[in-house]
Amino acid sequence: MSTHEHDRNDNYTHNIKKSGERKLDRRSFMKLMVGSAGVFAVSTLPWGAIAAKELASGGKKAYEAKKIVDLNRIGVGEAVEFAYPGEHDSALLVRVGEQEFKAYQNACTHLKCPVFWSKEEGELVCPCHHGFFDVQTGKPTAGPPQRPLPEITVSHQNGAIYATGVKRYEA
Template identity: 75%
Template sequence: MIDENENVNRNAAVPYDEDNYTHNIRKDNERKLDRRSFLKTMAGAAGVFAISTLPWGAIAAKHLVNGDKRAYPKNKITALTDIGVGEAVEFAYPGEHDSALLVRLSEGTFKAYQNACTHLKCPVFWSKDQRELVCPCHHGLFDVHTGKPTAGPPKRPLPEIQLTVESGTVYATGVKRYET
């Protein structure tokens, strides 16, 4: 028969040779990364991130100080005979993946804008009935004559594309710089 005192002593014994009560942690590996080392690592990572953004900041500052003097290509959009008054044509400008919209307001008046909403880059469409540029994602409306928002969450105007008409054809020649 087992003595009660012997049973209690067996249950009170530490099952491992270690003298701590957290048996899943080995003392020699317990503190490889303490608080101070962690904070040093985070400060170093933040410093590397800050330094890595300097070239982009320098490029942006150069464009702000000197003005945007990028050369844009002259791209054919459409022939005058292919777009009626009050109609719109989609085209890609300045790059092949940059969508834009040309609207013929009257016989000799054209307006073109990049058709990505300035709120969250949803596509902007021409509404012939409302005579406005419409962003259906958040009910944003833009004035077709100025590109400025008239309703909805957008706060900035649409980037305007510069146009020329030569020999019965409409060409895109540049993008106007955004001004506040």
């Protein structure tokens, strides 16, 4: 047997061993994949459950009521800023009439600039790109914004105004 043939046999034997190792690797790989898929499925269950709950409830999310301002601290035609539903969600309450209040998240729906109440204009104004919103509906009346401001539902009780929820945007 020449050295060359001997090398070929060693390579052949070596390849057989490698082939066996590859099978083991494939088996291990499959076990790993099945295990990973199980872990992934379990890890996504809470999100799936949340999504299912959201769909089942028709998208109605429960919000905590939060006091915005005492009635005697805001006159008709005046506005007050507050945070809702989270502490970093800027919002604006406008006292439109004696017993009428409107509240909106005040990030412009165009490029998220802050929206202000203009008593003189009688509208909500975004100074960044001259966007204007109707205080009664939150819908844009001028400028680049295309969508209405998200409305916050409010109630008044015990001499104060409370934020009670955020209305879903209807296209």
